[in-house]
Amino acid sequence: MTDTVKIKVNFADGSRRVLKSPGTFAKINRNRKARFVMDNFQVYEGYSDGEVDGAGDFRVFGTIHGIALPFRRLLGWCYVNAKK
16 A cells, blocks of 8 residues: 655645645646646746656746756646636
8 A cells, every 4th residue: 555645735825735746747737827846845837738858857838938847856736726
């Protein structure tokens, strides 16, 4: 049996989420904005297609410029819910 660790995060905007594991990253919906929490607790927000390139990086779009982040440092991710 494998134990699953749930990581709960409080973001600066007051929202709270349980992060999805990096293992679920390939199933991300490219049309939904997400937050990506890295192992140094930096948070990036944007869209991703769930692909990791040959260098081990994944792309985040929807920022001023798209950026590449190292997948091995991804702690977890979650979708950004629309404001009510």
